Amino acid sequence: MRDYIADMVTGTLSQEQARLLNQHLSQCPTCRNYAHQLKEEDLLLSELFTNISADMANRQQRVLEAVESCCLPKQSKPLLIWRTIMRSRITKFAAAAAIIVAALLVVHFIGNPLGSNVTFAQVIQPILNAQTAVFDIIVGNEEDGGPVIHDMVMGSRIRRTLSNAPDVVSIIDLGSGKILVLIAPTKEAVYIDLKGLPSIPNYMERLRNVIAGLQEHPQFKVEKLGERDIAGQRLIGFRAKHPKAEITIWADPETALPVRIEQNEGQMNVICKNIQFDLAMEESLFSMDVPEGYKLQQTEIDLQGSTEQDFIEGLRVRAEVLGAGQLPDSVAVEDYIKEAPAIGKKLGELGLSEKEQADLGMKLGRHLLFIRFFKGEGEWHYAGKGVKLGEVDKAIFWYQPKDSPTYRVIYGDLSVKDVAPNDLPK
Amino acid sequence: MDDRSDEIMVAAWRQGDKSAYTALVERHYRHIFAMCLGILADVHNAEDIAQDAMLKGLLKIAELREGEQFGRWILQIAKNLCLDLLRRQKRVKLAANEAANTGGAQPRQTTNENHDLHWAIGRLPKELRIPLVMYYFDNKNAKAIAERLNISHSGACQRIRTARQQLHEVLTGKLQDE
Numbered sequence: 001m002r003d004y005i006a007d008m009v010t011g012t013l014s015q016e017q018a019r020l021l022n023q024h025l026s027q028c029p030t031c032r033n034y035a036h037q038l039k040e041e042d043l044l045l046s047e048l049f050t051n052i053s054a055d056m057a058n059r060q061q062r063v064l065e066a067v068e069s070c071c072l073p074k075q076s077k078p079l080l081i082w083r084t085i086m087r088s089r090i091t092k093f094a095a096a097a098a099i100i101v102a103a104l105l106v107v108h109f110i111g112n113p114l115g116s117n118v119t120f121a122q123v124i125q126p127i128l129n130a131q132t133a134v135f136d137i138i139v140g141n142e143e144d145g146g147p148v149i150h151d152m153v154m155g156s157r158i159r160r161t162l163s164n165a166p167d168v169v170s171i172i173d174l175g176s177g178k179i180l181v182l183i184a185p186t187k188e189a190v191y192i193d194l195k196g197l198p199s200i201p202n203y204m205e206r207l208r209n210v211i212a213g214l215q216e217h218p219q220f221k222v223e224k225l226g227e228r229d230i231a232g233q234r235l236i237g238f239r240a241k242h243p244k245a246e247i248t249i250w251a252d253p254e255t256a257l258p259v260r261i262e263q264n265e266g267q268m269n270v271i272c273k274n275i276q277f278d279l280a281m282e283e284s285l286f287s288m289d290v291p292e293g294y295k296l297q298q299t300e301i302d303l304q305g306s307t308e309q310d311f312i313e314g315l316r317v318r319a320e321v322l323g324a325g326q327l328p329d330s331v332a333v334e335d336y337i338k339e340a341p342a343i344g345k346k347l348g349e350l351g352l353s354e355k356e357q358a359d360l361g362m363k364l365g366r367h368l369l370f371i372r373f374f375k376g377e378g379e380w381h382y383a384g385k386g387v388k389l390g391e392v393d394k395a396i397f398w399y400q401p402k403d404s405p406t407y408r409v410i411y412g413d414l415s416v417k418d419v420a421p422n423d424l425p426k
Numbered sequence: 427m428d429d430r431s432d433e434i435m436v437a438a439w440r441q442g443d444k445s446a447y448t449a450l451v452e453r454h455y456r457h458i459f460a461m462c463l464g465i466l467a468d469v470h471n472a473e474d475i476a477q478d479a480m481l482k483g484l485l486k487i488a489e490l491r492e493g494e495q496f497g498r499w500i501l502q503i504a505k506n507l508c509l510d511l512l513r514r515q516k517r518v519k520l521a522a523n524e525a526a527n528t529g530g531a532q533p534r535q536t537t538n539e540n541h542d543l544h545w546a547i548g549r550l551p552k553e554l555r556i557p558l559v560m561y562y563f564d565n566k567n568a569k570a571i572a573e574r575l576n577i578s579h580s581g582a583c584q585r586i587r588t589a590r591q592q593l594h595e596v597l598t599g600k601l602q603d604e
Contacts (some may be wrong), residue, residue, distance in 0.1 A: 002591060003587060003591075006587040006588075006591050007583065007587055009590065010561070010566065010568070010583070010586050010587060010590060012568055012583045012586070012587070037594060037598075038590060038594060041543075041590075041593065041594060041597065042590075044543055045543065045562050045593075046562060048543055048544070048562075049562040049563055050560070052463070052469055053563065056456060056459070057456070059459065059473055059476070059477075060451070060452065062456045062477065062478050063451055063455055063476070063477045064448055064451055064452070066477060066481055067447060067448060067451055067480060067481065067484055068448070070466075176562070180582075207582045349481075349482060349485055350482075351474075351478040351482075352508070
């Protein structure tokens, strides 16, 4: 009988059943009382959900606003995905990390050997005389289709854009160690204070000083590569070799102007191309002032303070949060830069709080910095491709810390052991 | 309200019609919210997860093969997000309990909230709470709920009936705390 009463209250009883039930209720005080209570509760429930519904329009509006900000189909405008990514804090941090790494590529460029050779000297002369420079940088291999970093250099400042984020401009001031990131679509500005970066008052002057110093380096050889067609242009090449680095410069044989520089440093390839010197550029392009109408945020990143533990934490984030338990295929910075939009997208889908996003972003940034500023001896080795987080018997990363007789080996469960050189994984 | 079918709106979105997803949100948000509330028994969490589901739906809509299934598909996304949240909350609760257990005796649970309707709804099992909440949100339309939850009409009626009976028992103190 109670089932019928409940059905009557919820309106799912047929007319005939309702008639019979009413007959019974007129004779049974217990059931009548039960029906009365259920009806009262029904009124209370209706009232409760009406109250909750009252705010529905506002809720829906908030959702629509969130959807509006990222609503175009990615097939028609792929770049919008990047803009969407840039709206969340995490990806600002992730992008910032990539930007910093890219910034340091250029700084490191000047720490490599160039040669003394009459023709070679002619080729480097424009670098020595230039007041400004414009060039494109590719990290990794050109054919991989990774993003192109476009740089304009004047004094201590670099104005940088990335081909996969054309609406984001970074002004890097090597003098003060600060980066101003400007995100045009959302009118947001982020000041990043880089700690641990040596002050470089004038980038071009620094380049001149380094080249002048290297000309007398005893261990350094220049090899002539002759002429070759590269990207439809006849160029003459020189390869400068040093035990730890190699630089190839391709120049226009007519003008002796360098147009392409290929550098191999550690385990990273960097290609610098479309080089032009002494182009007239507006100083305002390099201003560190926040444009009017932009909302400003500030943060800082310590470039030198990254430790092995930071590297491991980043591996954990990449496996647990981004890789569904799978360790990343690669830890090379160039691969990270290539994947940055996809990583940002993935992070954006996780529905994390602002604080969680910021924490993860910093962890990823510090993880990258460990590899970028690798302080160990020789090379590092990564073998985490195909390994699941927790596989205790799989060595995934090993390196030799400076002045250490043994190697540090990180395993699939992210534990670390000191291992003698002879016992290293094959 | 846009009167195009879900299938046409999904196709329109794929063609670049920005307004199509907005129309899908307007059509389905209320039901998504109701189901999230049914699962989570918390208005604020339901609001967050319903929004997340709509955004996740936007990011994943390219994977949806049959546009007419949008309603069920987005409900499933919301349901999964709710269950993820419950799992996270459970882990936090377990950790908190462990901490409390090592810190001494737990306080006795008070019973003076037994007549709070909100609390009583939260005491119902999810399987009953979801159709109950959706029922009161959907103008007491059991047929629509059956379609959304992919169950029979009689099945939906039965769950709503049992939910109402159990709710009454909770409110009148007949159901003992676990």
